[in-house]
Amino acid sequence: MFHVKRRFLLSGVLDQDRTRARDRHPEVTVAGQVSRETLTPMQESEIVDQVDDTPVARAAQTAAPAVGHTGEALPRPAATRVMVVANQKGGVGKTTTTVNLAAGLAMHGLRVLVIDLDPQGNASTALGIDHHAEVPSIYDVLVEGKPLADVVQPVVDVEGLFCCPATIDLAGAEIELVSLVARESRLQRAIAAYEQPLDYVLIDCPPSLGLLTVNAMVAGQEVLIPIQCEYYALEGLGQLLRNVELVRAHLNPSLHVSTILLTMYDARTRLAAQVAEEVRTHFEKEVLSTAIPRSVRISEAPSYGQTVLSYDPGSTGALSYLEAARELALRAEVAKTTVGRHRAAGAAVVPPRSGGETSAPTAQHSSMEGKR
Secondary structure (H helix, E strand, C coil): CHHHHHHHHHHHHHHHHHHHHHHHCCCECCCCCECHHHCCHHHHHHHHHHHHCCHHHHHHHHHHHHHHCCCCCCCCCCCCEEEEECCCCCCCCHHHHHHHHHHHHHHCCCCEEEEECCCCCHHHHHCCCCCCCCCCCHHHHHCCCCCHHHCCEECCCCCCEEEECCCHHHHHHHHHHCCCCCHHHHHHHHHHCCCCCCCEEEEECCCCCCHHHHHHHHHCCEEEEEEECCCCCCCCHHHHHHHHHHHHHHCCCCCEEEEEEEECECCCCHHHHHHHHHHHHHCCCCECCCCCECCHHHHHHHHHCCCHHHHCCCCHHHHHHHHHHHHHHHCCCCCCCCHHHHHHHHHHHCCCCCCCCCCHHHHHHHCCHHHC
């Protein structure tokens, strides 16, 4: 499908550019083909230069390498990479990033599971997974102890991609989890007991730092933070990093921020460039070189129960997520950063809290350490 799209895209580019060339040169035939017999070498070179320098041609040259990577098998990680996609600030493209990165990895031949941990169930919707109240869901896994294998569903239009859906029942799960033993590690145990081979597990967290997000952080080794390239984008990032530190100190020593992805990037605005520069300054190694642009196609895709890679594989949004997924898989895993560095980065964005103050959820979870 991607190769067909690529041929269509490039043929359209050539058609438009041949039309421009025909207007400038009578040697161009009605069919849009240059009759080389009537051209001098200098005229032929001039036409080729004009064709290559049009906006459409430049766009095609940018898109072609990304499209060409589709179908390329990426190396499988030595062990399953469990990645927590988290940012308590809403509207940063967290769910969109989760489902499209997952689809991009799966389209490169990897086996990927998306765990929808948001009661709104947007990741389930975007993947075309039914998640009404009667459907077995992640709620049954966390609260009722049902095996993860009993609730996982395959994504129909993407081979190798699976989803554990969320239903509205998950909205009350945090209250029900409070009274359960080892409440913060129930997701981790469910993933460990899942017997099907997986290369990646991507957990879509709710826009909060409660028990559901803590469960995800205990289950994962890596945190992926989508950051919107707009004003206030860094607001709350310091608190998220402090929570990562608390979970690492008390519940999951392997947890670290490995990846930051810039989303909703608008190259036309100076603000987007400034935010991107600020993020890259504080998180030089963690930030992916690929930034996800603002795209109408990305916004439209969930309403059709599809990722943008299935909905419009030739769009700039699809190509960007495809390249981000490839970069995520190919880059060497970032070494765990020190607590001091993260705290310094957080302090530069948001002033740290006064000594000894912690958020209510994480303070509760640290007290549960002895019951794990």
